[in-house]
Amino acid sequence: MPDSTVVGLHHEEEQHPELLHHFADAEQQRDASSLGMWVFLATEIMFFGGLFCAYLIYRRWYFGDFAAASKTINMGYGATNTAVLICSSLTVVLAVWAAQTARRTLLIGSLIVTMLLGLTFLGIKGIEYRDKFVEHHVPGASFSFQNEPIPGHPGQYANPSHAQIFFSLYFVMTGLHALHMIIGLGIFTWLLTMAWKGRFSPEYHTPVEIGGLYWHFVDIVWIYLFPLLYLIDRHP
Amino acid sequence: MYFAVFFALLLGTGLTVFAATLDLGRFNAPVALGIATVKATLVALFFMHVWHASEKLTKMVVVGALFFLLLLLGLTMTDYATRPWS
Secondary structure (H helix, E strand, O other): OHHHHHHHHHHHHHOOOOOOOOOOOHHHHHHHHHHHHHHHHHHHHHHHHHHHHHHHHHHHHOHHHHHHHHHOOOHHHHHHHHHHHHHHHHHHHHHHHHHHOOOHHHHHHHHHHHHHHHHHHHHHHHHHHHHHHHOOOOOOOOOOOOOOEOOOOOOOEOOHHHHHHHHHHHHHHHHHHHHHHHHHHHHHHHHHHHHHOOOOOOOOOHHHHHHHHHHHHHHHHHHHHHHHHHOOOOOO | OHHHHHHHHHHHHHHHHHHHOOOOHHHHHHHHHHHHHHHHHHHHHHHOOOOOOOOHHHHHHHHHHHHHHHHHHHHHHHHHOOOOOO
16 A cells, blocks of 8 residues: 555645645635634624614614714814725725735735724724814713704704714724724734735635625624714715 | 725715705605715725725625615614604
8 A cells, every 4th residue: 555655645745834634725714714704704794784774663763863963073074084984995896806816915914904994993093083072072061062053954853862872883883993903903904914924825824805805894894884874964 | 996996986976965955855864865875886896896805705795784684774764664654
Protein backbone atom coordinates (compact mmCIF):
# COMPACT_ATOMS: atom_id res chain seq x y z
CA MET A 1 0.00 0.00 0.00
CA PRO A 2 2.88 2.47 -0.36
CA ASP A 3 1.16 4.23 -3.24
CA SER A 4 -1.93 5.22 -1.29
CA THR A 5 0.24 6.55 1.55
CA VAL A 6 2.03 8.80 -0.89
CA VAL A 7 -1.25 10.00 -2.36
CA GLY A 8 -2.60 10.64 1.14
CA LEU A 9 0.44 12.66 2.12
CA HIS A 10 0.21 14.64 -1.06
CA HIS A 11 -3.43 15.39 -0.31
CA GLU A 12 -2.53 16.61 3.19
CA GLU A 13 0.04 18.99 1.75
CA GLU A 14 -2.48 20.50 -0.63
CA GLN A 15 -4.93 21.31 2.12
CA HIS A 16 -5.09 24.92 3.21
CA PRO A 17 -4.03 25.38 6.85
CA GLU A 18 -7.38 27.10 7.57
CA LEU A 19 -9.41 24.11 6.35
CA LEU A 20 -10.90 22.34 9.36
CA HIS A 21 -10.79 18.55 9.29
CA HIS A 22 -14.57 18.04 9.45
CA PHE A 23 -15.14 19.77 6.10
CA ALA A 24 -14.65 17.98 2.80
CA ASP A 25 -13.13 20.99 1.07
CA ALA A 26 -12.66 24.75 1.36
CA GLU A 27 -15.82 25.51 -0.60
CA GLN A 28 -17.98 23.44 1.74
CA GLN A 29 -16.39 25.18 4.72
CA ARG A 30 -17.06 28.60 3.20
CA ASP A 31 -20.68 27.75 2.37
CA ALA A 32 -21.24 26.47 5.92
CA SER A 33 -19.83 29.68 7.42
CA SER A 34 -21.90 31.83 5.10
CA LEU A 35 -25.06 29.86 5.88
CA GLY A 36 -24.39 30.13 9.61
CA MET A 37 -24.04 33.90 9.27
CA TRP A 38 -27.31 34.14 7.36
CA VAL A 39 -29.10 32.14 10.07
CA PHE A 40 -27.70 34.58 12.62
CA LEU A 41 -28.89 37.51 10.47
CA ALA A 42 -32.34 35.87 10.35
CA THR A 43 -32.46 36.05 14.17
CA GLU A 44 -31.32 39.67 13.92
CA ILE A 45 -34.18 40.41 11.52
CA MET A 46 -36.64 39.10 14.12
CA PHE A 47 -34.79 41.02 16.85
CA PHE A 48 -35.20 44.36 15.07
CA GLY A 49 -38.57 43.21 13.66
CA GLY A 50 -40.18 43.33 17.10
CA LEU A 51 -39.15 46.98 17.49
CA PHE A 52 -40.37 47.85 13.99
CA CYS A 53 -43.69 46.17 14.85
CA ALA A 54 -44.05 48.24 18.04
CA TYR A 55 -43.17 51.34 16.04
CA LEU A 56 -45.82 50.64 13.38
CA ILE A 57 -48.56 50.12 15.99
CA TYR A 58 -47.83 53.35 17.89
CA ARG A 59 -47.32 55.31 14.68
CA ARG A 60 -50.84 54.32 13.60
CA TRP A 61 -52.32 55.26 16.95
CA TYR A 62 -50.51 58.57 17.45
CA PHE A 63 -49.67 59.59 13.90
CA GLY A 64 -49.92 63.37 14.45
CA ASP A 65 -47.79 63.25 17.61
CA PHE A 66 -45.23 61.04 15.88
CA ALA A 67 -45.07 63.43 12.90
CA ALA A 68 -44.55 66.41 15.23
CA ALA A 69 -41.81 64.58 17.18
CA SER A 70 -40.14 63.33 13.98
CA LYS A 71 -39.94 66.90 12.68
CA THR A 72 -37.73 67.94 15.62
CA ILE A 73 -34.97 65.48 14.64
CA ASN A 74 -32.32 66.94 12.35
CA MET A 75 -33.04 65.48 8.89
CA GLY A 76 -29.67 66.67 7.55
CA TYR A 77 -27.76 64.55 10.09
CA GLY A 78 -29.93 61.53 9.25
CA ALA A 79 -29.48 61.92 5.48
CA THR A 80 -25.72 62.46 5.87
CA ASN A 81 -25.48 59.33 8.00
CA THR A 82 -27.41 57.37 5.37
CA ALA A 83 -24.90 58.47 2.73
CA VAL A 84 -21.99 57.67 5.10
CA LEU A 85 -23.30 54.12 5.61
CA ILE A 86 -23.86 53.59 1.87
CA CYS A 87 -20.24 54.68 1.24
CA SER A 88 -19.08 52.25 3.94
CA SER A 89 -21.05 49.43 2.30
CA LEU A 90 -19.20 50.20 -0.94
CA THR A 91 -15.81 50.05 0.81
CA VAL A 92 -16.86 46.72 2.38
CA VAL A 93 -17.59 45.13 -1.02
CA LEU A 94 -14.27 46.55 -2.23
CA ALA A 95 -12.56 44.88 0.75
CA VAL A 96 -14.18 41.52 -0.06
CA TRP A 97 -13.19 41.88 -3.72
CA ALA A 98 -9.64 42.85 -2.72
CA ALA A 99 -9.40 39.74 -0.52
CA GLN A 100 -10.68 37.54 -3.36
CA THR A 101 -8.12 38.96 -5.78
CA ALA A 102 -5.18 39.14 -3.33
CA ARG A 103 -4.88 42.93 -3.35
CA ARG A 104 -3.49 43.43 0.14
CA THR A 105 -3.12 47.23 0.06
CA LEU A 106 -6.67 47.72 -1.23
CA LEU A 107 -7.97 45.28 1.40
CA ILE A 108 -6.29 47.06 4.29
CA GLY A 109 -7.21 50.49 2.88
CA SER A 110 -10.86 49.53 2.41
CA LEU A 111 -11.10 48.12 5.93
CA ILE A 112 -9.60 51.32 7.39
CA VAL A 113 -11.91 53.59 5.34
CA THR A 114 -14.91 51.45 6.38
CA MET A 115 -14.00 51.90 10.03
CA LEU A 116 -13.47 55.65 9.61
CA LEU A 117 -16.92 55.92 7.99
CA GLY A 118 -18.36 53.88 10.86
CA LEU A 119 -16.78 56.27 13.37
CA THR A 120 -18.12 59.25 11.38
CA PHE A 121 -21.59 57.75 11.61
CA LEU A 122 -21.29 57.33 15.38
CA GLY A 123 -19.92 60.87 15.73
CA ILE A 124 -22.85 62.41 13.85
CA LYS A 125 -25.19 60.19 15.90
CA GLY A 126 -23.53 61.55 19.07
CA ILE A 127 -24.12 65.17 17.98
CA GLU A 128 -27.75 64.29 17.27
CA TYR A 129 -28.20 62.67 20.71
CA ARG A 130 -26.59 65.73 22.33
CA ASP A 131 -29.13 68.01 20.61
CA LYS A 132 -31.95 65.84 21.94
CA PHE A 133 -30.55 66.07 25.49
CA VAL A 134 -30.28 69.87 25.19
CA GLU A 135 -33.89 70.08 23.92
CA HIS A 136 -35.17 67.85 26.77
CA HIS A 137 -36.44 65.32 24.24
CA VAL A 138 -34.92 62.35 26.07
CA PRO A 139 -37.68 60.28 27.72
CA GLY A 140 -37.62 60.51 31.48
CA ALA A 141 -38.21 62.96 34.32
CA SER A 142 -36.94 66.02 32.42
CA PHE A 143 -38.81 65.25 29.18
CA SER A 144 -40.55 68.27 27.74
CA PHE A 145 -42.50 68.58 24.50
CA GLN A 146 -44.83 71.56 24.96
CA ASN A 147 -46.59 73.51 22.20
CA GLU A 148 -45.13 71.50 19.33
CA PRO A 149 -47.53 71.87 16.38
CA ILE A 150 -48.87 68.81 14.59
CA PRO A 151 -47.93 69.11 10.88
CA GLY A 152 -50.94 69.66 8.65
CA HIS A 153 -53.27 70.51 11.56
CA PRO A 154 -52.92 74.23 12.37
CA GLY A 155 -53.74 75.09 15.97
CA GLN A 156 -53.28 71.51 17.23
CA TYR A 157 -50.38 70.55 19.44
CA ALA A 158 -48.75 67.19 20.06
CA ASN A 159 -49.57 65.24 23.22
CA PRO A 160 -46.23 65.15 25.14
CA SER A 161 -46.76 61.63 26.50
CA HIS A 162 -47.41 60.28 22.99
CA ALA A 163 -44.35 62.14 21.68
CA GLN A 164 -42.38 60.56 24.52
CA ILE A 165 -43.27 57.12 23.10
CA PHE A 166 -41.83 58.25 19.76
CA PHE A 167 -38.60 59.34 21.40
CA SER A 168 -38.41 56.10 23.42
CA LEU A 169 -38.63 54.14 20.17
CA TYR A 170 -36.19 56.55 18.52
CA PHE A 171 -33.56 56.07 21.22
CA VAL A 172 -34.01 52.30 21.54
CA MET A 173 -33.96 51.67 17.77
CA THR A 174 -31.11 54.03 16.90
CA GLY A 175 -29.30 53.02 20.11
CA LEU A 176 -29.52 49.32 19.28
CA HIS A 177 -28.40 50.14 15.75
CA ALA A 178 -25.45 52.16 17.12
CA LEU A 179 -24.54 49.22 19.39
CA HIS A 180 -24.42 47.04 16.28
CA MET A 181 -22.14 49.62 14.65
CA ILE A 182 -19.80 49.50 17.66
CA ILE A 183 -19.73 45.68 17.51
CA GLY A 184 -19.10 45.99 13.75
CA LEU A 185 -16.12 48.27 14.44
CA GLY A 186 -14.78 45.59 16.80
CA ILE A 187 -15.17 42.91 14.11
CA PHE A 188 -13.45 45.13 11.56
CA THR A 189 -10.57 45.87 13.95
CA TRP A 190 -10.04 42.11 14.14
CA LEU A 191 -10.31 41.76 10.34
CA LEU A 192 -7.76 44.55 9.93
CA THR A 193 -5.33 42.77 12.27
CA MET A 194 -5.77 39.51 10.32
CA ALA A 195 -5.33 41.33 6.99
CA TRP A 196 -2.24 43.08 8.31
CA LYS A 197 -0.73 39.71 9.24
CA GLY A 198 -1.48 38.51 5.71
CA ARG A 199 -3.87 35.77 6.84
CA PHE A 200 -6.29 36.26 3.94
CA SER A 201 -5.84 34.86 0.45
CA PRO A 202 -8.06 34.14 -2.57
CA GLU A 203 -8.43 30.60 -1.13
CA TYR A 204 -9.31 31.75 2.37
CA HIS A 205 -11.05 35.05 3.11
CA THR A 206 -14.29 33.85 4.70
CA PRO A 207 -14.00 36.21 7.73
CA VAL A 208 -13.96 39.24 5.40
CA GLU A 209 -17.10 37.99 3.64
CA ILE A 210 -18.88 37.17 6.92
CA GLY A 211 -17.91 40.46 8.54
CA GLY A 212 -19.10 42.19 5.35
CA LEU A 213 -22.49 40.46 5.58
CA TYR A 214 -22.87 41.79 9.13
CA TRP A 215 -21.92 45.32 8.09
CA HIS A 216 -24.37 45.31 5.16
CA PHE A 217 -27.13 44.05 7.42
CA VAL A 218 -26.57 46.95 9.82
CA ASP A 219 -26.69 49.26 6.78
CA ILE A 220 -30.06 47.77 5.72
CA VAL A 221 -31.50 48.37 9.21
CA TRP A 222 -30.51 52.02 8.89
CA ILE A 223 -32.05 52.22 5.38
CA TYR A 224 -35.39 51.53 7.10
CA LEU A 225 -34.76 53.55 10.27
CA PHE A 226 -33.99 56.73 8.33
CA PRO A 227 -37.34 57.24 6.55
CA LEU A 228 -39.37 55.80 9.45
CA LEU A 229 -37.89 57.99 12.18
CA TYR A 230 -36.72 61.12 10.35
CA LEU A 231 -39.15 61.54 7.46
CA ILE A 232 -42.65 60.88 8.80
CA ASP A 233 -44.04 64.20 7.61
CA ARG A 234 -41.62 66.80 6.27
CA HIS A 235 -43.67 68.79 3.81
CA PRO A 236 -43.86 72.47 4.71
CA MET B 1 -21.45 46.69 -10.94
CA TYR B 2 -20.71 47.64 -7.33
CA PHE B 3 -20.44 51.30 -8.30
CA ALA B 4 -23.74 51.19 -10.19
CA VAL B 5 -25.46 49.80 -7.07
CA PHE B 6 -23.68 52.41 -4.95
CA PHE B 7 -24.96 55.30 -7.07
CA ALA B 8 -28.44 53.78 -7.17
CA LEU B 9 -28.43 53.69 -3.36
CA LEU B 10 -27.34 57.34 -3.12
CA LEU B 11 -30.01 58.27 -5.66
CA GLY B 12 -32.61 56.40 -3.59
CA THR B 13 -31.57 58.33 -0.48
CA GLY B 14 -31.96 61.64 -2.30
CA LEU B 15 -35.29 60.51 -3.71
CA THR B 16 -36.69 59.49 -0.33
CA VAL B 17 -35.70 62.85 1.22
CA PHE B 18 -37.33 64.66 -1.72
CA ALA B 19 -40.49 62.51 -1.51
CA ALA B 20 -40.82 63.30 2.20
CA THR B 21 -41.14 67.01 1.41
CA LEU B 22 -44.10 66.38 -0.91
CA ASP B 23 -47.65 66.07 0.33
CA LEU B 24 -48.73 62.71 -1.04
CA GLY B 25 -51.50 62.24 1.50
CA ARG B 26 -51.74 58.64 2.59
CA PHE B 27 -49.10 57.57 0.05
CA ASN B 28 -46.15 59.17 1.89
CA ALA B 29 -45.47 56.09 4.02
CA PRO B 30 -45.81 53.51 1.21
CA VAL B 31 -43.50 55.56 -1.05
CA ALA B 32 -40.86 55.89 1.71
CA LEU B 33 -41.05 52.19 2.58
CA GLY B 34 -41.04 51.23 -1.10
CA ILE B 35 -37.83 53.17 -1.77
CA ALA B 36 -36.27 51.70 1.41
CA THR B 37 -37.21 48.19 0.27
CA VAL B 38 -35.70 48.72 -3.18
CA LYS B 39 -32.47 49.95 -1.52
CA ALA B 40 -32.41 47.05 0.95
CA THR B 41 -33.00 44.57 -1.89
CA LEU B 42 -30.11 46.06 -3.88
CA VAL B 43 -27.79 45.76 -0.87
CA ALA B 44 -28.86 42.16 -0.17
CA LEU B 45 -28.76 40.95 -3.80
CA PHE B 46 -25.51 42.56 -4.92
CA PHE B 47 -23.46 43.67 -1.90
CA MET B 48 -24.35 40.59 0.16
CA HIS B 49 -24.13 38.36 -2.93
CA VAL B 50 -27.50 36.70 -2.45
CA TRP B 51 -27.99 36.88 -6.23
CA HIS B 52 -24.85 34.82 -6.83
CA ALA B 53 -25.06 32.70 -3.68
CA SER B 54 -23.68 29.27 -4.45
CA GLU B 55 -25.92 27.62 -1.88
CA LYS B 56 -29.67 27.39 -2.44
CA LEU B 57 -29.94 26.91 1.31
CA THR B 58 -28.67 30.47 1.86
CA LYS B 59 -31.39 31.85 -0.37
CA MET B 60 -33.95 29.77 1.53
CA VAL B 61 -32.80 31.19 4.85
CA VAL B 62 -33.12 34.75 3.47
CA VAL B 63 -36.59 34.11 2.07
CA GLY B 64 -37.61 32.28 5.27
CA ALA B 65 -36.47 35.15 7.48
CA LEU B 66 -38.40 37.67 5.39
CA PHE B 67 -41.47 35.41 5.42
CA PHE B 68 -41.51 35.29 9.22
CA LEU B 69 -40.91 39.04 9.43
CA LEU B 70 -43.92 39.59 7.16
CA LEU B 71 -45.98 37.22 9.34
CA LEU B 72 -45.01 39.26 12.40
CA LEU B 73 -45.78 42.65 10.83
CA GLY B 74 -48.65 41.54 8.57
CA LEU B 75 -50.68 39.56 11.07
CA THR B 76 -50.20 42.24 13.74
CA MET B 77 -51.47 44.86 11.33
CA THR B 78 -54.52 42.80 10.34
CA ASP B 79 -55.56 43.40 13.94
CA TYR B 80 -54.41 46.96 14.66
CA ALA B 81 -55.11 48.39 11.22
CA THR B 82 -58.68 47.07 11.07
CA ARG B 83 -59.91 48.17 14.51
CA PRO B 84 -62.68 50.75 14.41
CA TRP B 85 -61.54 54.30 15.15
CA SER B 86 -61.99 55.11 18.80
